[in-house]
Amino acid sequence: MRYTPAALALSLLIGVTASVGMAEDLQTDPRSAALEAQGRSQLQAGQLQMAVDSFEAALVIDPANTRVYLDLAAAARAQGLQGKAIHYYREALERDPKNFAALSGEGEAMLEKGAVEKARRNLAQLESLCGAQCSESRELAAAIERGPVTGTLTAEAVMPEPVVTQN
Numbered sequence: 001m002r003y004t005p006a007a008l009a010l011s012l013l014i015g016v017t018a019s020v021g022m023a024e025d026l027q028t029d030p031r032s033a034a035l036e037a038q039g040r041s042q043l044q045a046g047q048l049q050m051a052v053d054s055f056e057a058a059l060v061i062d063p064a065n066t067r068v069y070l071d072l073a074a075a076a077r078a079q080g081l082q083g084k085a086i087h088y089y090r091e092a093l094e095r096d097p098k099n100f101a102a103l104s105g106e107g108e109a110m111l112e113k114g115a116v117e118k119a120r121r122n123l124a125q126l127e128s129l130c131g132a133q134c135s136e137s138r139e140l141a142a143a144i145e146r147g148p149v150t151g152t153l154t155a156e157a158v159m160p161e162p163v164v165t166q167n
Contacts, residue, residue, distance in 0.1 A: 032062035043075055051075050066095045085109040104136035114148045
């Protein structure tokens with residue numbers, strides 16, 4: 001009993017020292033930021049594959065940059081690859097569980113896949129974190145209100161054109 005205060009003080013000192021020594025610098029590498037900016041301009045210009053290449057190169061330089069995962073998800077959604085976009089949103093959420101943009105984007109991608117209930121779960125989680133009036137909550141709520149975009153695929157749409165060749 002008489003060593004308890006000393007043991008608590010010593011453990012507190014060691015814990016604080018260890019946490020300060022292990023703290024990482026959360027500064028984004030300038031090369032990664034430049035590639036990210038380049039990828040965003042390529043994405044806006046419609047050069048989707050070049051944008052993905054720039055984002056992936058930025059991710060190689062700085063794997064902790066959560067914004068790059070969001071950019072990759074946006075590029076995947078632009079290509080119509082909602083499953084891949086959901087994967088990138090979840091990677092971003094693993095790094096930052098309270099990332100409102102990732103929660104909203106994942107909900108919208110799920111809605112595009114037709115998973116309305118999962119999108120509503122994301123909206124509920126988002127509203128519990130930032131409230132119903134934050135921009136991400138309003139965007140996701142508006143997307144859910146519009147409903148999922150369903151593209152109807154017909155047999156004629158996937159029929160190849162007949163090609164006649166001579167032997």
